[in-house]
Amino acid sequence: MSITVPSTTPATTSLLTPGRQALDSALFQLDQAADQLGLDDGLRSMLSTPRRSLTVAVPVRREDGRMDVVQGFRVQHNITRGPAKGGIRFHPSTDIHEVTALAMWMTWKCALVGIPYGGAKGGVAVDPASLTPRELERVTRRYVNEILPIIGPEKDIPAPDVGTDEQTMAWIMDTYSVNAGYPVPGVVTGKPMTLGGSLGRAGATSRGVQIAALKALPGSPEGRTVAIQGFGKVGALAARYLADAGCRVVAVSDVTGAVVDLSGLDVDGLRAWVEETGGVYGYRHADALSHADLLELDVDILVPAALEGVITEENAPRIRARLIVEGANGPTTPEADRILADAGTTVVPDILANAGGVIVSYLEWVQNMQAYSWSAGEVEVKLRDLMEHSYDAVAALSAERGITLRQAAHVIGVGRVAEAHRMRGLYP
Numbered sequence: 001m002s003i004t005v006p007s008t009t010p011a012t013t014s015l016l017t018p019g020r021q022a023l024d025s026a027l028f029q030l031d032q033a034a035d036q037l038g039l040d041d042g043l044r045s046m047l048s049t050p051r052r053s054l055t056v057a058v059p060v061r062r063e064d065g066r067m068d069v070v071q072g073f074r075v076q077h078n079i080t081r082g083p084a085k086g087g088i089r090f091h092p093s094t095d096i097h098e099v100t101a102l103a104m105w106m107t108w109k110c111a112l113v114g115i116p117y118g119g120a121k122g123g124v125a126v127d128p129a130s131l132t133p134r135e136l137e138r139v140t141r142r143y144v145n146e147i148l149p150i151i152g153p154e155k156d157i158p159a160p161d162v163g164t165d166e167q168t169m170a171w172i173m174d175t176y177s178v179n180a181g182y183p184v185p186g187v188v189t190g191k192p193m194t195l196g197g198s199l200g201r202a203g204a205t206s207r208g209v210q211i212a213a214l215k216a217l218p219g220s221p222e223g224r225t226v227a228i229q230g231f232g233k234v235g236a237l238a239a240r241y242l243a244d245a246g247c248r249v250v251a252v253s254d255v256t257g258a259v260v261d262l263s264g265l266d267v268d269g270l271r272a273w274v275e276e277t278g279g280v281y282g283y284r285h286a287d288a289l290s291h292a293d294l295l296e297l298d299v300d301i302l303v304p305a306a307l308e309g310v311i312t313e314e315n316a317p318r319i320r321a322r323l324i325v326e327g328a329n330g331p332t333t334p335e336a337d338r339i340l341a342d343a344g345t346t347v348v349p350d351i352l353a354n355a356g357g358v359i360v361s362y363l364e365w366v367q368n369m370q371a372y373s374w375s376a377g378e379v380e381v382k383l384r385d386l387m388e389h390s391y392d393a394v395a396a397l398s399a400e401r402g403i404t405l406r407q408a409a410h411v412i413g414v415g416r417v418a419e420a421h422r423m424r425g426l427y428p
């Protein structure tokens with residue numbers, strides 16, 4: 001049986017949900033890698049099919065006594081190389097397709113950077129900003145209770161993603177531990193330090209973005225201009241670290257708006273403003289910009305760090321950044337990829353550029369399983385080593401085969417998972 005993936009770039013599919021479009025992109029990228037690797041139809045089917053997909057109802061008692069029911073998901077795409085690993089997203093438009101795509105990308109990412117995990121993702125279709133802190137806690141605990149049978153430190157280990165944070169991870173750790181009857185810190189990563197979190201985890205994804213950007217930049221980072229879409233956990237610290245490296249962060253955006261100052265934004269001032277007001281909108285020391293214009297600014301580096309499918313065939317011809325470093329998962333569609341490649345734009349793909357997060361999540365889990373902790377310096381050295389080593393392998397394969405960095409990253413990631421399947425064989 002062959003898998004139902006398009007063999008050429010998928011046609012424009014504006015009627016599909018963003019989640020379905022993300023899954024089509026992920027399947028297209030898998031298909032391209034499978035062609036490069038010469039995989040047979042059986043393996044293609046294995047790799048395109050999630051091992052487990054769970055959809056759950058999450059009833060939540062609102063403060064006024066009403067009961068709402070929202071949908072939650074957990075998808076374990078592949079567990080051939082190790083337990084499933086992946087974040088949990090709280091976002092109103094998340095659906096089973098988006099979560100499946102994100103889980104698939106996690107599988108290739110873990111294999112690419114050589115950590116012994118499969119890929120998973122979770123989501124709850126809710127806007128966390130619309131809930132009170134007590135409602136948010138109830139949604140989190142009930143969702144975790146519903147997915148409890150399939151998670152655990154040796155089965156599937158969640159982490160933060162869009163709309164979730166250290167507090168969410170603390171509630172997950174507590175809910176799981178209360179059910180187990182003893183503390184189980186290794187069930188989740190991205191925890192607060194007091195509950196077994198790792199030094200360096202909060203900034204790990206952004207540190208990885210910085211490392212990947214500096215690797216990909218020809219020449220010195222001094223004075224190179226940067227625009228960042230998304231000023232959340234990944235984007236705000238990517239701004240800080242790229243500025244630390246000498247770059248000039250000229251524009252950032254979040255869901256509230258976008259701001260620009262071509263002489264360079266005061267990143268810490270902006271972070272303080274966001275802390276105070278909840279968004280970049282209205283920041284006094286910069287000009288307002290439209291969301292669309294931010295992506296099309298004439299900058300050296302563009303870092304998409306928000307959601308999927310934001311660089312498309314519609315806006316790709318107008319993108320002027322020389323280098324795109326994907327902090328977000330799936331920000332670039334396959335059609336846009338082709339346009340950018342033809343224009344000579346370098347794209348450091350998500351499964352490489354944002355792998356710093358899962359690398360330090362893995363280090364957190366190892367520390368939890370050993371009831372031990374490492375210094376910030378030890379964590380940083382391991383993160384840098386894995387990121388640089390992975391980048392070099394991808395860049396070398398890309399040059400050798402004349403393929404894009406994304407294609408090379410997928411050939412390595414998919415190839416390692418395929419090899420693991422071959423070695424394990426098929427039961428029964």
Ligand code: NAD
Pocket residue numbers: 160161162163164205229230231232233234235253254255256291305306307308327328329354355357358
């Ligand atoms: P977050 O919720 O902390 O931040 C998301 C940011 O994007 C917010 O600032 C939000 O306002 C902004 N945003 C949302 N819609 C937007 C729009 N249309 N235009 C501009 N900005 C918009 O989430 P995060 O953890 O920073 O995740 C961001 C991306 O990075 C996601 O794709 C996620 O999957 C990916 N990622 C996160 C991690 C991690 O460790 N948190 C690791 C790897 C990849």
